[in-house]
Amino acid sequence: MPQERYARGLAKLEEIDGEAGTRVIDSLHDIAPDFARYLIEFPFGDIYSRPGLDLRSREIAVVAALTAMGNAAPQLKVHIGGALNVGVTRDEIVEVIMQMAVYAGFPAALNGLFAAREVFAARAMEHPG
Amino acid sequence: MPQERYARGLAKLEEIDGEAGTRVIDSLHDIAPDFARYLIEFPFGDIYSRPGLDLRSREIAVVAALTAMGNAAPQLKVHIGGALNVGVTRDEIVEVIMQMAVYAGFPAALNGLFAAREVFAARAMEHPG
Amino acid sequence: MPQERYARGLAKLEEIDGEAGTRVIDSLHDIAPDFARYLIEFPFGDIYSRPGLDLRSREIAVVAALTAMGNAAPQLKVHIGGALNVGVTRDEIVEVIMQMAVYAGFPAALNGLFAAREVFAARAMEHPG
Amino acid sequence: MPQERYARGLAKLEEIDGEAGTRVIDSLHDIAPDFARYLIEFPFGDIYSRPGLDLRSREIAVVAALTAMGNAAPQLKVHIGGALNVGVTRDEIVEVIMQMAVYAGFPAALNGLFAAREVFAARAMEHPG
Amino acid sequence: MPQERYARGLAKLEEIDGEAGTRVIDSLHDIAPDFARYLIEFPFGDIYSRPGLDLRSREIAVVAALTAMGNAAPQLKVHIGGALNVGVTRDEIVEVIMQMAVYAGFPAALNGLFAAREVFAARAMEHPG
Amino acid sequence: MPQERYARGLAKLEEIDGEAGTRVIDSLHDIAPDFARYLIEFPFGDIYSRPGLDLRSREIAVVAALTAMGNAAPQLKVHIGGALNVGVTRDEIVEVIMQMAVYAGFPAALNGLFAAREVFAARAMEHPG
Numbered sequence: 001m002p003q004e005r006y007a008r009g010l011a012k013l014e015e016i017d018g019e020a021g022t023r024v025i026d027s028l029h030d031i032a033p034d035f036a037r038y039l040i041e042f043p044f045g046d047i048y049s050r051p052g053l054d055l056r057s058r059e060i061a062v063v064a065a066l067t068a069m070g071n072a073a074p075q076l077k078v079h080i081g082g083a084l085n086v087g088v089t090r091d092e093i094v095e096v097i098m099q100m101a102v103y104a105g106f107p108a109a110l111n112g113l114f115a116a117r118e119v120f121a122a123r124a125m126e127h128p129g
Numbered sequence: 130m131p132q133e134r135y136a137r138g139l140a141k142l143e144e145i146d147g148e149a150g151t152r153v154i155d156s157l158h159d160i161a162p163d164f165a166r167y168l169i170e171f172p173f174g175d176i177y178s179r180p181g182l183d184l185r186s187r188e189i190a191v192v193a194a195l196t197a198m199g200n201a202a203p204q205l206k207v208h209i210g211g212a213l214n215v216g217v218t219r220d221e222i223v224e225v226i227m228q229m230a231v232y233a234g235f236p237a238a239l240n241g242l243f244a245a246r247e248v249f250a251a252r253a254m255e256h257p258g
Numbered sequence: 259m260p261q262e263r264y265a266r267g268l269a270k271l272e273e274i275d276g277e278a279g280t281r282v283i284d285s286l287h288d289i290a291p292d293f294a295r296y297l298i299e300f301p302f303g304d305i306y307s308r309p310g311l312d313l314r315s316r317e318i319a320v321v322a323a324l325t326a327m328g329n330a331a332p333q334l335k336v337h338i339g340g341a342l343n344v345g346v347t348r349d350e351i352v353e354v355i356m357q358m359a360v361y362a363g364f365p366a367a368l369n370g371l372f373a374a375r376e377v378f379a380a381r382a383m384e385h386p387g
Numbered sequence: 388m389p390q391e392r393y394a395r396g397l398a399k400l401e402e403i404d405g406e407a408g409t410r411v412i413d414s415l416h417d418i419a420p421d422f423a424r425y426l427i428e429f430p431f432g433d434i435y436s437r438p439g440l441d442l443r444s445r446e447i448a449v450v451a452a453l454t455a456m457g458n459a460a461p462q463l464k465v466h467i468g469g470a471l472n473v474g475v476t477r478d479e480i481v482e483v484i485m486q487m488a489v490y491a492g493f494p495a496a497l498n499g500l501f502a503a504r505e506v507f508a509a510r511a512m513e514h515p516g
Numbered sequence: 517m518p519q520e521r522y523a524r525g526l527a528k529l530e531e532i533d534g535e536a537g538t539r540v541i542d543s544l545h546d547i548a549p550d551f552a553r554y555l556i557e558f559p560f561g562d563i564y565s566r567p568g569l570d571l572r573s574r575e576i577a578v579v580a581a582l583t584a585m586g587n588a589a590p591q592l593k594v595h596i597g598g599a600l601n602v603g604v605t606r607d608e609i610v611e612v613i614m615q616m617a618v619y620a621g622f623p624a625a626l627n628g629l630f631a632a633r634e635v636f637a638a639r640a641m642e643h644p645g
Numbered sequence: 646m647p648q649e650r651y652a653r654g655l656a657k658l659e660e661i662d663g664e665a666g667t668r669v670i671d672s673l674h675d676i677a678p679d680f681a682r683y684l685i686e687f688p689f690g691d692i693y694s695r696p697g698l699d700l701r702s703r704e705i706a707v708v709a710a711l712t713a714m715g716n717a718a719p720q721l722k723v724h725i726g727g728a729l730n731v732g733v734t735r736d737e738i739v740e741v742i743m744q745m746a747v748y749a750g751f752p753a754a755l756n757g758l759f760a761a762r763e764v765f766a767a768r769a770m771e772h773p774g
Binding site: 069070071094097098101105106107108109110111113114116117120 | 540543544546547548550551554555559582585586587588590591
């Protein structure tokens with residue numbers, strides 16, 4: 001049964017964050033392999049696998065929170081990508097980030113918008129179509 | 130036209146935050162009446178009135194952000210109420226707050242849950258249904 | 259095996275936080291019972307149960323972090339109690355909190371010291387020695 | 388010469404924060420008397436005694452910072468009082484706090500304004516003239 | 517009248533932040549042009565245009581706040597430049613940032629000082645006179 | 646006697662932070678030489694020189710706090726090095742940082758782990774033995 005939780009978490013991580021998620025996991029193998037496991041199990045195996053809230057809403061929530069906190073740029077970028085992966089549009093992501101000016105100030109929103117531009121540009125290069 | 134912005138903001142504030150919103154506005158009249166006007170105009174007249182994101186998503190975003198920041202309990206409570214007002218269910222609010230344990234730690238999520246319980250209890254007394 | 263993790267977490271929670279810990283768990287039953295389970299499983303069943311760092315050091319780490327963050331007073335108090343429970347002395351707790359003036363400013367340290375005084379006083383009433 | 392630093396700091400603390408400052412110092416005597424000494428020596432004996440910036444500007448800086456951080460309400464109130472003591476007007480304090488909506492969000496500014504109202508009201512009772 | 521507010525904000529932005537301000541505005545055109553407008557209208561058209569506090573004090577307030585928050589380095593640099601533009605001296609800026617060690621810790625003050633050095637050096641290259 | 650405090654602080658800074666500490670001091674000479682002195686005197690001459698808590702525990706406390714705050718990466722790296730210097734093992738440092746996922750969220754812990762990997766790698770190059 002713990003394997004179930006791990007497998008469920010890994011599938012959910014790949015569904016949401018795609019390659020960016022697996023890169024985070026890989027990057028932990030030499031420094032803290034157990035933390036890679038916890039990251040799969042608790043956030044993705046437990047929380048994101050809960051049925052009570054759709055993934056679109058969950059990604060809106062995390063983009064909002066990380067923009068507002070303003071101290072985790074790499075993770076914000078991963079989740080802007082995650083939001084796109086689960087169907088949040090670019091315009092909706094921009095709306096969420098702009099809204100954070102109200103709750104965390106204009107600098108937090110500006111830095112969130114610049115992160116979004118970077119992610120959008122990287123996507124455009126990957127999928128130029 | 131500035132009056133339009135103000136009127137639109139006031140209507141939006143009432144739609145989202147209801148009485149709790151007008152109480153905030155009233156509470157500013159003696160100390161900073163202009164700030165009451167800004168609060169109506171920019172967050173509600175400008176941001177919340179934008180068509181690009183539904184109010185449900187906006188309230189999910191703000192509940193997430195204020196839970197994660199952990200330093201604005203009164204405003205978190207107002208927006209938990211606001212989320213209920215625009216159709217986010219209690220269970221969904223609890224999901225958003227629990228998810229913040231991943232991004233801002235368990236204490237932030239715990240304090241968010243206790244805020245939600247307070248708001249839910251106050252609602253139950255008002256609408257004993 | 260998930261039951262093992264839960265049981266191990268619950269034992270660890272009781273070892274560290276004592277009654278204050280079980281009060282937190284109980285307080286979640288009506289609002290978010292699953293979160294009570296996660297709180298037992300991940301922080302206590304996974305992290306605090308790891309052999310690589312003694313509980314004394316872990317409680318020093320959390321008292322430092324929560325003092326520095328300055329936005330989770332109830333949890334700081336629980337962990338000041340937890341630090342006492344695992345053998346950190348009052349003087350050592352005061353040292354850790356004072357040290358946080360260097361990293362998070364004097365207000366954070368002051369509020370940490372006032373939290374410590376409250377916990378120490380409550381202990382003195384329970385164990386008037 | 389260390390006594391000089393202490394004496395200079397104590398005089399500066401009294402000049403800026405008045406009774407509220409000495410209350411903070413007194414409140415530390417049972418829990419961390421050395422911290423009371425550090426608080427007098429470093430912030431007030433070293434920093435506030437520097438000639439390069441007037442006290443008015445220093446109190447504007449600290450009211451801005453503590454409003455923006457939003458996690459040190461007691462110290463914010465002491466320094467709103469300190470700002471009044473060194474000649475910043477109520478209107479100027481309100482301006483500084485409102486400005487923080489831009490940098491730290493509306494909730495931080497709102498909570499700062501409510502702190503200011505409390506300090507202003509307490510002053511009005513002390514000096515009803 | 518909304519045009520007035522925009523024009524007033526743009527003039528104020530240019531007065532305070534100079535070229536660095538217009539660069540921020542330009543950088544938003546592809547990702548969130550409406551946010552560029554809000555940034556001109558609310559912070560600069562509304563707040564900075566208020567007569568109740570001089571620009572020198574306002575820039576001292578924002579340098580203090582962004583140093584203390586420690587999570588918005590680009591905006592801190594823009595406003596260190598803005599402080600110089602409205603007549604705050606380098607020495608006064610350094611005083612404000614050093615003072616933040618008291619309220620937000622030594623790391624926040626150190627990172628603020630390093631930001632100031634960068635801005636001062638860039639100015640020296642532009643105006644080598 | 647102030648010289649004693651300075652000398653004691655400088656010795657303690659070198660004991661804990663080694664070359665990384667002196668580099669910080671040197672980097673302040675052109676922008677804020679007095680701040681270099683304060684940094685030696687208060688954190689190291691006063692706080693770290695106190696007998697009530699061993700240096701191992703102090704470095705665990707600061708690694709925890711800076712990981713949790715998440716906005717002072719350069720100082721976190723200096724103190725991960727400092728922790729190694731006073732006998733905290735790499736595994737213990739990794740444990741402390743992982744534990745912060747509980748109190749400040751997974752992004753804070755991830756960024757702390759990446760900082761640790763960088764410090765560990767730099768050490769391996771200096772002492773390849």
